[in-house]
Every structure is written in structure tokens, then in C-alpha cells.
Amino acid sequence: xxxxxxxxxxxxxRFIPGIVAVAFSAVLIALQTGILLGxxxxxxxxxxxxxxxxxxGYKDTLSVDLGRPIPTRYAxxxxxxxxxxxxxxxxxxxxxxxTTSGQNELAIVMGTNVSPESIGPxxxxxxxxxxxxxxxxxxxxxxNDADRLEASELGSxxxxxxxxxxxxxxVPDMGSISGPYLLCSLSTARMILRMPEDKTxxxxxxxxDPTKVDQVIDELNAAFPDFTAFEAERFSTRSKMHWLTKxxxxxxxxxxxxxxxxxxxxxxxxxxxxxxxxxxxxxxxxRALGIPGWRISVYVLQQAIIVGILGLxxxxxxxxxxxxxxxxxGTHATLPTWLITSTIVVTLTMxxxxxxxxxxxxxxxxxxxxxx
Amino acid sequence: xxxxxEADNIIRGFGTGDLRTIAVRGVSITLEAGQMTLLMGPSGxxxxxxxxxxxxxxxxxxxxxxALDADIxxxxxxxxxxxxxxxxxxxxxxxxxxxxxxxxxxxxxVLQWGGNVPKKQAASMALQTLASLDLRDKAHLRPAExxxxxxxRVAVARALVKEPSLVxxxxxxxxxxxxxxxxxxxxxxxxxxxxxxxxxxxSHDPRLIPLADRVLNLEDGKLWDGDEPTPAx
Numbered sequence: 001x002x003x004x005x006x007x008x009x010x011x012x013x014r015f016i017p018g019i020v021a022v023a024f025s026a027v028l029i030a031l032q033t034g035i036l037l038g039x040x041x042x043x044x045x046x047x048x049x050x051x052x053x054x055x056x057g058y059k060d061t062l063s064v065d066l067g068r069p070i071p072t073r074y075a076x077x078x079x080x081x082x083x084x085x086x087x088x089x090x091x092x093x094x095x096x097x098x099t100t101s102g103q104n105e106l107a108i109v110m111g112t113n114v115s116p117e118s119i120g121p122x123x124x125x126x127x128x129x130x131x132x133x134x135x136x137x138x139x140x141x142x143x144n145d146a147d148r149l150e151a152s153e154l155g156s157x158x159x160x161x162x163x164x165x166x167x168x169x170x171v172p173d174m175g176s177i178s179g180p181y182l183l184c185s186l187s188t189a190r191m192i193l194r195m196p197e198d199k200t201x202x203x204x205x206x207x208x209d210p211t212k213v214d215q216v217i218d219e220l221n222a223a224f225p226d227f228t229a230f231e232a233e234r235f236s237t238r239s240k241m242h243w244l245t246k247x248x249x250x251x252x253x254x255x256x257x258x259x260x261x262x263x264x265x266x267x268x269x270x271x272x273x274x275x276x277x278x279x280x281x282x283x284x285x286x287r288a289l290g291i292p293g294w295r296i297s298v299y300v301l302q303q304a305i306i307v308g309i310l311g312l313x314x315x316x317x318x319x320x321x322x323x324x325x326x327x328x329x330g331t332h333a334t335l336p337t338w339l340i341t342s343t344i345v346v347t348l349t350m351x352x353x354x355x356x357x358x359x360x361x362x363x364x365x366x367x368x369x370x371x372x
Numbered sequence: 373x374x375x376x377x378e379a380d381n382i383i384r385g386f387g388t389g390d391l392r393t394i395a396v397r398g399v400s401i402t403l404e405a406g407q408m409t410l411l412m413g414p415s416g417x418x419x420x421x422x423x424x425x426x427x428x429x430x431x432x433x434x435x436x437x438x439a440l441d442a443d444i445x446x447x448x449x450x451x452x453x454x455x456x457x458x459x460x461x462x463x464x465x466x467x468x469x470x471x472x473x474x475x476x477x478x479x480x481x482v483l484q485w486g487g488n489v490p491k492k493q494a495a496s497m498a499l500q501t502l503a504s505l506d507l508r509d510k511a512h513l514r515p516a517e518x519x520x521x522x523x524x525r526v527a528v529a530r531a532l533v534k535e536p537s538l539v540x541x542x543x544x545x546x547x548x549x550x551x552x553x554x555x556x557x558x559x560x561x562x563x564x565x566x567x568x569x570x571x572x573x574x575s576h577d578p579r580l581i582p583l584a585d586r587v588l589n590l591e592d593g594k595l596w597d598g599d600e601p602t603p604a605x
Contacts, residue, residue: 010472290457
């Protein structure tokens with residue numbers, strides 16, 4: 001490895017395009033996927049901001065924002081399970097927000113229990129805001145949605161289907177793709193959505209013993225086949241995967257990743273090829289001296305791996321800085337460990353592949369060609 | 373001294389049909405250990421081709437080459453590569469040194485990659501060889517920091533570091549002035565005598581003749597012993 005490393009350091013100008021190409025690929029793959037995951041991730045904001053361990057909705061609900069009304073009386077059956085600790089109703093559906101200037105904005109109503117014992121999506125609210133929400137027509141929104149709703153200050157108002165709504169709080173992490181979330185009490189939500197008292201979109205539950213969540217879910221699903229109980233994290237993933245596949249965003253990720261890999265692989269392989277060709281006479285001497293061809297191939301592949309590692313090291317701070325920039329611009333780029341690990345594996349594989357392509361240059365390392 | 377290389381009726385041509393030219397025409401030759409043989413001849417006389425055939429780098433069309441009692445052109449490619457690795461050293465016209473590596477590393481790479489010699493031992497052997505060529509204080513320098521003569525001496529050191537029985541040098545002095553060229557040939561001559569190595573030097577420089585133990589002339593692909601008069605072509 002030392003000879004490959006020395007060569008790269010000494011001829012760094014020659015290798016820089018390859019290192020930059022690898023960094024470009026890694027940043028492109030990680031950041032594009034991260035931004036998309038961040039965008040898709042907001043679908044599960046209600047689940048993430050809730051203490052509920054179990055979400056019970058209409059049978060086979062595909063995503064949390066696609067829930068259909070279910071009877072509230074079902075809560076009694078849930079309560080009947082001896083392992084259940086709490087059950088809350090939760091209402092969620094689309095509506096329109098009419099701004100003071102008369103513009104209509106698509107919005108999502110999140111109606112939840114606003115008592116201090118609530119297990120609904122109120123994690124970001126302080127006790128004071130919970131009290132404010134008990135007043136009919138009060139809502140809390142994401143700070144970044146204020147301009148969109150034309151409601152930049154506390155006390156700003158708007159309408160939804162003729163019902164006057166007043167903003168009583170702003171929270172930082174409740175952004176959405178389709179429309180702003182309007183977090184409110186159950187009664188306000190039912191008022192906006194004209195949903196009767198005997199209907200709810202979800203029943204949220206916690207269990208006394210957290211290790212028995214799956215057992216309770218199995219019992220509920222077996223007893224009441226018209227509804228489906230989901231474990232919170234799995235429901236979050238299910239919601240995200242639905243949007244990822246339904247909107248073809250997954251295919252978009254694939255193309256972006258492929259593009260990044262193609263650019264990275266072509267530049268890296270050309271860099272390695274040129275570097276090997278530049279040393280072809282030296283390598284031919286080694287071949288004449290009986291150094292096996294595989295040993296020289298290993299040297300080229302070592303260069304490929306080092307270029308890959310240096311590219312990845314370069315990409316780290318760049319990806320972090322760009323992710324911060326995206327956050328400031330209001331887009332959340334999610335960079336989970338699995339994405340970083342996958343990017344490292346894919347990028348190093350690409351570098352190794354580039355090295356394998358560059359190996360074709362070694363056929364020119366013919367000792368007899370050194371003789372005049 | 374024992375015969376180490378014996379070639380019998382070597383023929384080698386290039387091209388096909390009307391364009392075919394014969395570079396080596398039925399050459400038979402024997403080389404002995406402890407001797408530096410100088411193979412002379414004008415440009416295009418076939419001397420480099422003959423060196424390549426004798427050293428296992430270029431397959432002859434006809435004929436047989438026995439080196440250290442082994443018929444090298446009956447070996448597989450893998451066996452011939454192993455033979456060169458174990459017994460052969462090469463010096464070429466250009467220096468062909470890795471720009472990124474120091475003089476010492478140019479030698480170590482041969483030992484480590486070719487003989488799996490441990491790093492410490494390779495460093496010790498490299499320094500010893502460089503010292504024997506009066507390059508000990510240049511061991512840490514890269515090719516760009518060495519003069520032309522020093523670079524060719526490093527190339528000689530690289531060829532000698534694994535103490536080969538057979539050393540082949542193709543025009544080793546052509547890029548050097550006479551003083552430095554003479555030093556390089558003296559080193560090869562010394563290697564033949566001190567290490568009992570068989571050294572074959574190909575050159576067209578007549579000033580090297582007094583330095584060689586034996587001189588052979590190759591003209592138009594045919595060999596003439598140095599003691600015989602060179603025929604008019």
C-alpha cells in the first residue's frame with residue numbers, strides 16, 4: 001500500500017480529478033437521497049411527535065396522511081385489552097386554509113387530545129400552548145409555514161371553510177411537503193372537518209409493558225379484522241415507503257445515484273488509467289524483473305481504493321456543509337447512519353470498479369517494448 | 373568458467389509476407405559466468421532482439437535457448453516469469469525509475485514485490501547495494517534530484533539488488549556522457565567478476581570494447597566473434 005500512497009501523494013495533481021470525482025459522486029448520492037428522505041420523512045411528523053406506541057386506523061392504511069374515519073366506539077374494545085395503558089383519539093385530514101388576502105392553501109388538520117397527559121403529536125408544545133389549544137379555533141403551525149399562511153405573528157388569523165382560526169403558537173419541526181400542518185384540539189379539528197363526535201381517524205395507544213407492544217398489536221389485529229393496528233415506527237416507515245414508491249421518488253433517487261456513479265466512475269477510471277500509462281515503462285521494468293502481473297494489478301487497485309478513501313474524506317465536510325445550507329433554506333436533509341454507510345460502500349465499490357477498468361492499461365507494460 | 377547461457381541456431385523475424393524482415397539469422401552463442409560480454413553492432417543489427425530472446429522476453433521463431441541448464445522457451449509463461457524473477461536482472465536504455473520513489477525504494481519494491489522480502493530486510497539489502505555503487509548518500513533522493521549518471525547507477529543497483537546470476541543490459545550508456553557511461557560499465561564488469569554473474573551488454577559504442585571480457589559483433593542478424601574480422605556488408 002505504501003508505494004501506491006507515495007505515488008498518489010507525489011503525483012497528487014494527476015490524481016486530484018479522480019479524488020474530486022469520487023467526492024462529487026458521494027456528495028450527490030448522499031445529499032440527494034438525504035434531502036428526498038427528509039422530504040418524505042415529514043409525512044410521518046404526526047407519528048414522530050407522538051408518544052403513542054400503537055396507531056390503529058382503517059384496515060391496511062397505506063400512510064398516516066391517508067387515514068379514513070373509523071368509529072370512536074372501537075376505543076372501548078382497545079381499552080378492553082388488559083395490557084393497554086392509554087387510548088387517545090386522533091383526527092387527521094386535508095383542508096383548505098384561506099389567507100387574509102383570500103388565497104387558498106392546502107393544509108393538513110391534526111386534531112389531538114391537548115390535555116397534559118396526551119399521547120398525541122404534541123411533543124413540541126409547551127404546557128402553555130396546550131392550554132391555548134383548548135380554546136376553540138386555536139391552532140399551532142410550523143414557523144417556516146408562517147409566510148405561506150400569511151400569518152407571521154401570534155394571533156394572526158385565517159379561515160377554513162368559513163371557520164375562523166387563530167394561531168396561538170409556532171413550532172420548529174412540523175414542516176410538510178403537501179401543505180402546512182394545523183395542530184389543534186380534537187373539537188377544533190372536528191369543527192373544521194365537520195367530522196361527527198363518533199368518528200376519529202386514528203386511535204392512539206400506549207401499553208403498560210413496552211415489551212408487549214407486538215403482542216398487543218397481534219391481539220388487536222386478530223380480534224378486529226376491519227381495522228389495522230400498527231407499531232408506531234413501522235407505521236412511520238410504511239408511510240414513507242408509500243410516498244417513496246407512489247411518487248416514483250425512489251426511481252428518481254436511483255437515477256441520481258446512477259448519474260453520480262457514472263460520472264465518478266468515468267473520471268476516476270480515466271485518472272487511474274492515465275496514471276498507470278504514465279508509469280508504464282517503470283512497470284514494464286518490474287515485469288522484466290519477473291514481478292508477477294497480479295502484484296502490479298494490486299498496486300493499481302490500491303491506488304483506486306486510496307483515491308476512493310480520499311474522495312470520501314473530502315466529501316464528508318462538503319456534504320455536512322450542504323446539508324446545513326439545505327436546512328437553512330427550509331429543506332431537511334436526513335443523513336442516517338445506514339445512508340452514510342451505503343454511500344461509503346457504493347463509492348468504494350465504484351472506485352474499485354474504476355481501478356479494474358484501468359487495469360487494461362497494464363497490457364502495454366510489455367518488457368520487450370523497452371528494448372530499442 | 374561454466375557456460376550459463378547457450379543458444380543454438382536462433383532465428384527471429386518481424387512482419388509477414390513481403391514486409392517480413394529477419395532480425396536474427398541463425399545465431400548460436402554461449403555465455404559464461406564471471407564474464408562481461410559486449411554485444412556490438414550498428415543500429416538495426418538485431419542485437420536488442422537477440423538480448424530479448426536470450427533473456428526470456430521475446431520468443432524466437434526457431435532455435436533453442438538454455439539458461440542455467442533450463443530450456444527457457446519450453447517453459448510456461450508463468451515458469452519463465454519465475455525464472456526471470458529468480459535469476460535475471462535488467463538494465464534498459466532509459467532509467468525507467470518511479471518518479472515518486474527514492475533511490476532506496478526503487479530497490480525495495482523489487483525485493484518486496486518479487487521476493488516477498490520483509491520491509492526491514494529489503495531496506496538493508498537496498499542500502500547495501502546502493503553503498504556498493506557509491507550511492508549510499510543518495511538513497512533518500514528521488515530521480516528528479518539525481519543526475520543522469522546517478523539515475524543509471526540506481527537502475528544498475530535495481531538490477532543487481534537481488535543478486536541475479538544473469539544480467540542483461542541494453543544500451544546502458546547511451547544516455548550518459550563517457551565518464552558516467554564508463555562508470556556504469558565498470559560496475560557491471562565488477563559485478564561479473566565479484567559475483568560470478570553472467571553479464572551481457574548490448575551497445576554500439578566502440579569505447580566500451582576495452583572494458584569487456586569478450587566482444588561479439590552482430591551485423592545484419594549474424595554473429596561474428598570479436599576476434600574475427602567484421603565482414604563487409
